[in-house]
Amino acid sequence: MVLSGNAGQTTAEEFEQSLKTNAQKLVEHLEEGDYKEAVMVIHAINQARDRGLYYEVGKLTRALHNSIISFQLDTARSFGSEHGEHSKIADASDRLDYVVRLTDKAANRTMDLVESSAPVVSQLGQEAAALREEWKRLQRREMTAEEFRNLSRSIMDFLERSEKHSAEVSSNLNDILMAQDYQDLTGQVIKRVITLVHDVEESLLNLVRMAGQVDRIAGIQHELPDPEERKSASQAEGPQIHADKRDDVVSGQDEVDDLLSSLGF
Amino acid sequence: MKILIVDDFSTMRRIIKNLLRDLGFTNTAEADDGTTALPMLQHGNFDFLVTDWNMPGMSGIDLLRAVRADERLKTLPVLMVTAEAKRDQIIEAAQAGVNGYVVKPFTAQALKEKIEKVFERIEAK
Numbered sequence: 001m002v003l004s005g006n007a008g009q010t011t012a013e014e015f016e017q018s019l020k021t022n023a024q025k026l027v028e029h030l031e032e033g034d035y036k037e038a039v040m041v042i043h044a045i046n047q048a049r050d051r052g053l054y055y056e057v058g059k060l061t062r063a064l065h066n067s068i069i070s071f072q073l074d075t076a077r078s079f080g081s082e083h084g085e086h087s088k089i090a091d092a093s094d095r096l097d098y099v100v101r102l103t104d105k106a107a108n109r110t111m112d113l114v115e116s117s118a119p120v121v122s123q124l125g126q127e128a129a130a131l132r133e134e135w136k137r138l139q140r141r142e143m144t145a146e147e148f149r150n151l152s153r154s155i156m157d158f159l160e161r162s163e164k165h166s167a168e169v170s171s172n173l174n175d176i177l178m179a180q181d182y183q184d185l186t187g188q189v190i191k192r193v194i195t196l197v198h199d200v201e202e203s204l205l206n207l208v209r210m211a212g213q214v215d216r217i218a219g220i221q222h223e224l225p226d227p228e229e230r231k232s233a234s235q236a237e238g239p240q241i242h243a244d245k246r247d248d249v250v251s252g253q254d255e256v257d258d259l260l261s262s263l264g265f
Numbered sequence: 266m267k268i269l270i271v272d273d274f275s276t277m278r279r280i281i282k283n284l285l286r287d288l289g290f291t292n293t294a295e296a297d298d299g300t301t302a303l304p305m306l307q308h309g310n311f312d313f314l315v316t317d318w319n320m321p322g323m324s325g326i327d328l329l330r331a332v333r334a335d336e337r338l339k340t341l342p343v344l345m346v347t348a349e350a351k352r353d354q355i356i357e358a359a360q361a362g363v364n365g366y367v368v369k370p371f372t373a374q375a376l377k378e379k380i381e382k383v384f385e386r387i388e389a390k
Contacts, residue, residue: 104274104275104276107276107279108275108276108279111276111279111280111283114283115283236318236319236324236349237319237349237351238319238348238349239348239350239369240348240350240351243350248351248352248353249350249351249352250350250351250352250355250368251350252368253367253368253371253375256350256355256366256367256368259352259355259356260355260359260366263356263359265359
């Protein structure tokens with residue numbers, strides 16, 4: 001009996017090639033009425049299929065293993081042991097947590113400083129307005145000598161306070177500026193996580209490709225969920241990054257207002 | 266005027282609280298999702314609700330629906346302040362009975378306008 005395809009490892013392509021040639025042989029044997037040879041061919045096809053399957057599953061397993069190693073996935077911990085290497089994914093989560101903490105701190109620090117500056121500035125404004133009214137009275141010569149003495153004292157006090165409060169607000173502004181240093185730190189962290197996400201994506205695609213070969217030989221077909229059905233309207237998506245490229249998304253408050261008014265709001 | 270601010274991020278609650286204070290609304294309370302907000306609304310005599318959409322636990326749209334389904338709360342004015350910007354979502358919120366919709370990031374001016382508009386419409390009724 002002569003069979004196409006090598007006897008060793010068989011890849012999906014080689015298996016398909018041998019399937020084609022062997023199928024022709026099978027038909028020939030059947031037409032000749034040589035059932036013994038026909039059964040041998042069927043047996044050979046099965047063997048080639050099995051070898052191909054083992055080979056592809058082996059490749060898939062190795063690739064999966066490599067991915068686990070390269071991302072230091074914490075298999076030990078998920079199997080109940082406490083001593084596992086800190087995985088890259090867990091590390092990325094920690095890093096993103098750090099970003100959340102840092103931005104939260106910066107936002108609160110900035111708001112603290114704004115909240116402590118606002119009343120100082122508003123008080124200075126009120127005092128200046130009151131003094132200006134008094135000054136107008138002086139210009140209209142409606143002021144007694146005693147009142148004028150009081151006014152000059154008030155002006156002197158006000159100038160002193162202005163000096164002190166300006167320094168205070170100016171120092172707060174400086175601190176607000178410094179509180180923006182999170183941008184640099186979080187930017188670096190986020191860039192590293194982006195790189196990791198890319199690596200994971202590539203590795204996953206590689207695994208999917210290999211699993212596809214197994215499916216080809218095994219003849220498995222998957223039912224994919226309809227992409228339209230996966231997202232319902234009330235599913236929150238968070239901030240829109242590409243609002244200008246999507247038709248189903250508004251790109252600002254004006255469009256929200258237009259949409260609502262078209263609905264009778 | 267007692268206002269409840271619902272957002273899962275404390276910084277956003279603080280920003281809204283500050284903007285409301287600038288507009289003269291000093292009586293505010295905060296909740297971090299719908300699950301904590303709903304009992305507060307049911308027992309707190311609130312006059313106005315400002316809520317985010319995307320929150321863990323109970324989302325803003327579910328909170329809005331729960332408010333509209335509650336006999337005592339169903340007329341409470343609700344302003345949604347959210348990053349959710351899909352047309353379908355805005356329509357969904359409108360159908361659920363929202364009184365105003367502000368998309369993040371927003372300006373102090375936009376928030377002020379929407380709040381004033383909500384109250385204008387209530388007074389006109």
